[in-house]
Amino acid sequence: xxxxxxxxxxxxxxxxxxxxxxxxxxxxxxxxxxxxxxxxxxxxxxxxxxxxxxxxxxxxxxxxxxxxxxxxxxxxxxxxxxxxxxxxxxxxxxxxxxxxxxxxxxxxxxxxxxxxxxxxxxxxxxxxxxxxxxxxxxxxxxxxxxxxxxxxxxxxxxxxxxxxxxxxxxxxxxxxxxxxxxxxxxxxxxxxxxxxxxxxxxxxxxxxxxxxxxxxxxxxxxxxxxxxxxxxxxxxxxxxxxxxxxxxxxxxxxxxxxxxxxxxxxxxxxxxxxxxxxxxxxxxxxxxxxxxxxxxxxxxxxxxxxxxxxxxxxxxxxxxxxxxxxxxxxxxxxxxxxxxxxxxxxxxxxxxxxxxxxxxxxxxxxxxxxxxxxxxxxxxxxxxxxxxxxxxxxxxxxxxxxxxxxxxxxxxxxxxxxxxxxxxxxxxxxxxxxxxxxxxxxxxxxxxxxxxxxxxxxxxxxxxxxxx
Amino acid sequence: xxxxxxxxxxxxxxxxxxxxxxxxxxxxxxxxxxxxxxxxxxxxxxxxxxxxxxxxxxxxxxxxxxxxxxxxxxxxxxxxxxxxxxxxxxxxxxxxxxxxxxxxxxxxxxxxxxxxxxxxxxxxxxxxxxxxxxxxxxxxxxxxxxxxxxxxxxxxxxxxxxxxxxxxxxxxxxxxxxxxxxxxxxxxxxxxxxxxxxxxxxxxxxxxxxxxxxxxxxxxxxxxxxxxxxxxxxxxxxxxxxxx
Numbered sequence: 001x002x003x004x005x006x007x008x009x010x011x012x013x014x015x016x017x018x019x020x021x022x023x024x025x026x027x028x029x030x031x032x033x034x035x036x037x038x039x040x041x042x043x044x045x046x047x048x049x050x051x052x053x054x055x056x057x058x059x060x061x062x063x064x065x066x067x068x069x070x071x072x073x074x075x076x077x078x079x080x081x082x083x084x085x086x087x088x089x090x091x092x093x094x095x096x097x098x099x100x101x102x103x104x105x106x107x108x109x110x111x112x113x114x115x116x117x118x119x120x121x122x123x124x125x126x127x128x129x130x131x132x133x134x135x136x137x138x139x140x141x142x143x144x145x146x147x148x149x150x151x152x153x154x155x156x157x158x159x160x161x162x163x164x165x166x167x168x169x170x171x172x173x174x175x176x177x178x179x180x181x182x183x184x185x186x187x188x189x190x191x192x193x194x195x196x197x198x199x200x201x202x203x204x205x206x207x208x209x210x211x212x213x214x215x216x217x218x219x220x221x222x223x224x225x226x227x228x229x230x231x232x233x234x235x236x237x238x239x240x241x242x243x244x245x246x247x248x249x250x251x252x253x254x255x256x257x258x259x260x261x262x263x264x265x266x267x268x269x270x271x272x273x274x275x276x277x278x279x280x281x282x283x284x285x286x287x288x289x290x291x292x293x294x295x296x297x298x299x300x301x302x303x304x305x306x307x308x309x310x311x312x313x314x315x316x317x318x319x320x321x322x323x324x325x326x327x328x329x330x331x332x333x334x335x336x337x338x339x340x341x342x343x344x345x346x347x348x349x350x351x352x353x354x355x356x357x358x359x360x361x362x363x364x365x366x367x368x369x370x371x372x373x374x375x376x377x378x379x380x381x382x383x384x385x386x387x388x389x390x391x392x393x394x395x396x397x398x399x400x401x402x403x404x405x406x407x408x409x410x411x412x413x414x415x416x417x418x419x420x421x422x423x424x425x426x427x428x429x430x431x432x433x434x435x436x437x438x439x440x441x442x443x444x445x446x447x448x449x450x451x452x453x454x455x456x457x458x459x460x461x462x463x464x465x466x467x468x
Numbered sequence: 469x470x471x472x473x474x475x476x477x478x479x480x481x482x483x484x485x486x487x488x489x490x491x492x493x494x495x496x497x498x499x500x501x502x503x504x505x506x507x508x509x510x511x512x513x514x515x516x517x518x519x520x521x522x523x524x525x526x527x528x529x530x531x532x533x534x535x536x537x538x539x540x541x542x543x544x545x546x547x548x549x550x551x552x553x554x555x556x557x558x559x560x561x562x563x564x565x566x567x568x569x570x571x572x573x574x575x576x577x578x579x580x581x582x583x584x585x586x587x588x589x590x591x592x593x594x595x596x597x598x599x600x601x602x603x604x605x606x607x608x609x610x611x612x613x614x615x616x617x618x619x620x621x622x623x624x625x626x627x628x629x630x631x632x633x634x635x636x637x638x639x640x641x642x643x644x645x646x647x648x649x650x651x652x653x654x655x656x657x658x659x660x661x662x663x664x665x666x667x668x669x670x671x672x673x674x675x676x677x678x679x680x681x682x683x684x685x686x687x688x689x690x691x692x693x694x695x696x697x698x699x700x701x702x703x704x705x706x707x708x709x710x711x712x
Binding site (some may be wrong): 462 | 512
């Protein structure tokens with residue numbers, strides 16, 4: 001288990017988010033923009049649907065022989081002079097990376113954006129070991145300054161408005177009075193970070209893909225910070241989930257064609273960095289040492305588990321942008337490393353079913369996520385499977401289980417169903433005003449606090465039919 | 469036995485729990501409309517619910533018990549018409565898998581093939597697309613999630629509205645976005661559900677429509693509930709209440 005189970009009910013976390021006007025504005029602007037850009041990108045790309053099918057098929061085929069592909073990857077990375085480490089848990093991954101830092105005498109690490117390192121809570125471990133981690137993706141840099149965690153898989157500071165970022169930079173970087181102008185703020189971040197790139201001993205990145213046949217780690221970024229982090233420091237450590245391996249460069253072309261379109265609506269991201277081991281003799285740039293950390297952390301067990309399809313995930317964030325729940329509450333309310341629809345599945349994968357007791361219900365099952373997913377992961381189906389598991393393992397509250405079992409008992413017996421309608425008509429009498437119900441006691445108030453409820457009809461359709 | 473070539477089409481109505489209990493007038497409109505089109509409508513007795521609420525909350529054993537009854541009730545129907553996209557999706561998409569290994573599995577698969585959401589039945593089975601409008605003022609169509617993304621049906625209701633005589637149909641911004649109902653979701657996370665609904669209602673107001681049209685009793689309960697609470701003059705109707 002990576003992260004402790006959150007005990008504050010999701011409903012409270014959500015309510016807090018709903019009350020944040022700035023968050024609402026920031027989310028609305030950003031997700032609407034992402035949705036529009038994605039739609040336009042695929043609209044101008046008729047092969048998109050076919051490539052999505054192909055990408056899905058590649059992911060599935062790779063999972064079926066994951067061990068073999070990983071062996072090929074390891075052999076090729078080592079052939080190129082790199083070192084490969086296998087981490088079964090988040091703790092093992094942290095230990096491996098801290099050891100590398102200690103052995104190489106690293107004092108500062110520049111990091112390119114990586115959800116895998118967020119998942120293992122690497123920054124805290126580095127800090128404790130006396131290594132200063134510096135996030136170099138602009139969004140990650142912002143939230144590191146704010147002592148927060150990413151609220152979106154690809155846009156970690158999506159919850160902040162430009163005004164809030166200006167205030168944050170003014171305060172934390174001791175440059176009072178900065179304007180809410182993204183260009184000015186970006187320039188300042190760039191100045192601050194340039195010096196870090198030049199002095200850091202360690203570059204830590206994730207990996208969007210790793211190509212088995214060539215031993216290539218692929219990074220997709222927009223700011224060039226990935227390229228700096230992999231070429232300037234003495235040592236480069238890439239951390240990736242084992243499911244990120246793909247067999248060949250031909251496969252990579254399929255994924256690159258759909259990844260950026262799904263994520264930001266770009267045809268391609270600005271930088272696609274292909275890393276092959278450490279610097280070779282005669283090369284001008286690149287690290288002395290290259291390490292690849294392959295992270296399991298619950299993934300391998302799901303190859304044969306209910307969450308198998310979530311191992312296809314490219315971490316593009318498209319499902320977050322279209323999710324009506326995410327668009328209202330943002331990423332932090334989810335509470336764990338990965339937010340949004342796919343995040344619920346990944347949370348269950350990393351932390352077990354108890355962590356998604358509430359979260360598995362943080363979806364209206366509207367299906368927009370599955371529709372937007374570049375590899376067509378059937379997220380709603382797996383959410384339902386998780387709900388089933390939460391119920392069967394008696395993680396769900398007993399009262400809820402009793403209610404649903406009682407409901408099933410009634411629905412399986414038409415006489416009881418008819419009786420329920422008649423009882424409903426009697427019970428609702430004190431609450432019906434001019435044909436509608438505005439308040440109800442107990443549990444029913446969850447509906448009527450914000451919405452009217454229609455009363456049970458004087459005669460149900462089946463009663464009318466019988467009488468005709 | 470050979471059926472006469474001009475035999476009237478026969479359809480069994482799956483009224484669904486929400487329409488049965490809360491919106492019986494929708495059922496009556498469907499019966500009247502289909503009657504005028506020469507369709508013979510039956511109502512298999514003893515209907516309750518398609519079991520979608522149980523299924524979506526993960527109570528699959530319980531859902532199967534309810535689904536087995538439904539399959540048995542509609543075993544002999546030539547075609548089944550359902551006034552809600554989500555219930556139609558449940559029957560068409562989930563019954564066969566849910567009842568795998570049960571005696572009713574084969575019947576469930578046959579039922580899936582013969583089940584139609586209301587607009588689909590009119591357009592895809594009967595081939596009838598031209599009706600008179602029964603409401604005044606501009607209309608806007610809201611895609612219910614299960615009909616659009618579950619049954620991939622965005623076209624049939626739109627054809628009916630496009631060809632609706634005497635109606636002014638305007639586009640609804642974000643018509644494919646969820647209304648926030650989501651069954652038990654609406655009471656598990658009522659604040660989030662309502663916040664999603666607010667967005668839908670704002671889009672409806674921006675559209676200039678006087679009336680929202682939908683093909684799902686769940687969406688209607690949510691959207692009507694929100695409109696009524698806000699004292700809005702706008703209405704939300706089932707497609708069957710609009711066609712004449």
